[in-house]
Amino acid sequence: MSELTNLREILRYVPRFRDRAFVIAIDGAVVEDDNFPNLLLDIALLRSLSIRVALVHGAAHQIRRYAAQLNVQPSDIDGTGVTDAETLNIAITAANRVTHEILEGLSVHDLRGACPNAIVAHPAGILSGIDRKFTGRVERVDVPLLATLMEHDIIPVIPPIGCDGVGHSYRLNSDAVAVEIAKSLQAVKLIYLSTEDGVKGPEGVIRQMTVEDADAFLKRNQKDLPAQIVTKLVHAVRAGKDGIERVHIIDGRQEKGLLSEVFSNEGVGTLIYTNEYQSIRPAMKKDIRPIFSLIRQGMQTEELMKRPQAEVERNIADYFVFEVDKNPVACVAMHSYPELGKAEMASIYVDNRHENKGIGGKLIAYVETRAREQGFLELFCLSTQAINYFIQKGGFTLGTPDDLPPSRRESYDKSNRRSQVLIKKLQPPA
Missing domain, CATH: 3.40.1160.10 (Acetylglutamate kinase-like)
Known part of the structure; x- marks a missing residue:
């Protein structure tokens, strides 16, 4: 360093x-x-x-x-x-x-x-x-x-x-x-x-x-x-x-x-x-740069799709950050498609200094809980390198591009990344 x-x-x-x-x-x-x-x-x-x-x-x-x-x-x-x-x-x-x-x-x-x-x-x-x-x-x-x-x-x-x-x-x-x-x-x-x-x-x-x-x-x-x-x-x-x-x-x-x-x-x-050391919270404007810094790490390894910081800023209300001692070390976004009862988990990334500590699993569970509480019936995500992780740790199953909402299918085809679509059916909260 x-x-x-x-x-x-x-x-x-x-x-x-x-x-x-x-x-x-x-x-x-x-x-x-x-x-x-x-x-x-x-x-x-x-x-x-x-x-x-x-x-x-x-x-x-x-x-x-x-x-x-x-x-x-x-x-x-x-x-x-x-x-x-x-x-x-x-x-x-x-x-x-x-x-x-x-x-x-x-x-x-x-x-x-x-x-x-x-x-x-x-x-x-x-x-x-x-x-x-x-x-x-x-x-x-x-x-x-x-x-x-x-x-x-x-x-x-x-x-x-x-x-x-x-x-x-x-x-x-x-x-x-x-x-x-x-x-x-x-x-x-x-x-x-x-x-x-x-x-x-x-x-x-x-x-x-x-x-x-x-x-x-x-x-x-x-x-x-x-x-x-x-x-x-x-x-x-x-x-x-x-x-x-x-x-x-x-x-x-x-x-x-x-x-x-x-x-x-x-x-x-x-x-x-004490337990408040780590927390997941909705992102705020002050988190735009830290989030983009995290996402950029994922873009450099081709784990995440390339996007400008302005896109993160436009969609900041969809993002959540995982803090360690009040510093964002991981992020995730949940994009909603309410007319289809679907939500997308996107831009999930954990700083490489905090890998293998269960943070990714906590973010997945957090998004799944929010999606279920908001009445969504299906959660989906796209991945090129973490497919097995989402299946084994997150409980997702393999899907196809046909499972995507039309607007998301359009951007999927334009990206030409050929990401694997993964889906998870959600039960309403008890």
Whole structure:
């Protein structure tokens, strides 16, 4: 992708993110990776675009190292088990070191940061009959403090340690802290930067999952997933159910991974989203250029018949777009022939970056439902290359040019494309 294309991708998202909060949760291992300076550059870019950023960091990687240096076996690593006094001291030392490295890195890039005592924590208590000792849970987030820092262009850097009101400290799970911070700030995104590419399924990294799908996937596969992916999935699902619309899990060691995930539809990791992330809606005038851009891709491969943009503009009321994160990535049109009780599904096309994700099937089902609701008895379409798809996935059957309405038959003959006619009988809605 060219730098100009990158810039266009970024600018398309900026109005939606300006003055909104991103909560970025960074695993301790990522802070020590060679890519960390590049990550700070990405954060500097976010700030330059008036996106407010709060950083939450873990320290499990550093706790393991410090414990090994002291020849101590820590009672807990990630803030979910039992934290004894010795492990708490190691955790505080490790967390302070990571916090300092982040603040030091922010200074290099002329960014101001501060480590506030914004997390009020209480003991996790006795769970399943086991006293968790110095393992804690987030009781409250000091939102005014964080808001004040961010309003003054200061990035809060929040460690996985919390304090109560009487001078006691507790080890916290950083993934859980990130959720509480994101909820408190009404963040538009929660981004987990780990050492994993994302959530992996049988065919590789799963790019997008609804909250419901992520929850079901976790229940089916928890025992086979890496521990850090399990905790991130658990908290991503909780965040989604608590109102955070977008949760990203990406490899923080990947150069430009943060920007690629935030400012592109396809991303580089796993996005877990609430259901409104994807939607089909009637096209508007502002969609004329995006629709024509999609159709042009189909024309170049001869999947779609050549037509000028003016034709799309004249018939814009017939078009529908499939949005991903409010960006059109697919389109379809439904042309009506009410005197014959027929409707045509036309100009169906999915951006090649979003192929094989079921979008085409959703568009077919959407048009079929609309046609049925409007009382049409038959839906037809023309195809030169996707004939089997419409038959196998859409339930169409082979037809002939004689099945077309007279006006459509005329344009069919003039095109000389010799497309296959496919038809589907419709039953009235129940």
